[in-house]
Amino acid sequence: MQSVDRAVSILQVLAARGPSGVTDIAGALEIHKSSVFRLLATLEARGLVERDGGRGRYRIGYTVVELAGGVTKGDDLSLLSRPVCQELAEAAGETVNLAVHDGAEVVSIDQVIGNAAITSIDWVGKRTPLHATSAGKVFLAHLPQDELAEILAQPLEEYTEHTVTDPALLKEQLETVRELGYGVASEEHEIGLAALSAPVRSLNGEVVAAVTLSGPTFRINDHTISALAEKLVAAGDKISWRKGYLRRG
16 A cells, blocks of 8 residues: 555655656655665656657646546535545544635635534535634634735634634744644634644645634533644545645655
């Protein structure tokens, strides 16, 4: 299984960087050059990579294009993330959503209901504010500084007494999001509702979505967040890898 995983990672490096040598690929993936060389030989034999003449570099082979032609469904993000979201909802027992960033709002594009008796409402298609949601804080934390400054310069609406509307305090929270790898919002948008979100990254490392766990505050709180966050971040990583983000090691 490790060989298959690394072979896919090699294809991701070539897709992101273009023609690359064995040393460059090994460095990007932090694995030994001999392992990379063996895997490249197998991929080349199946037409998945091609050698770039006598320059010792490899590029994506035409067979990959042929395989990609078999993809006929439209919304690949919802499609590729759903099995991971289902696993997370089952393991955590809470509702899982996949959300994207649209202007100053967050839009949920898919949802899997957990098995708990009390669950959060159907969020699919609904728009929520960036500053008062865990997914929104993930997006804000990874925006370019000029875009973030533009958003924080606008008045931040107060939805509950817990909503953070002070730009300085919100910036501190965003720094914590970057450090921890996930964002948290408790009763900031709705009383009684808590959520935590982790980033989903694309091939180039851009945060393109957020995977979110949400539920009542008596289940998602300071006593449970640590364990839930571990499952959540692992799910975000898994979706990112399926999306093309490099898995190192």
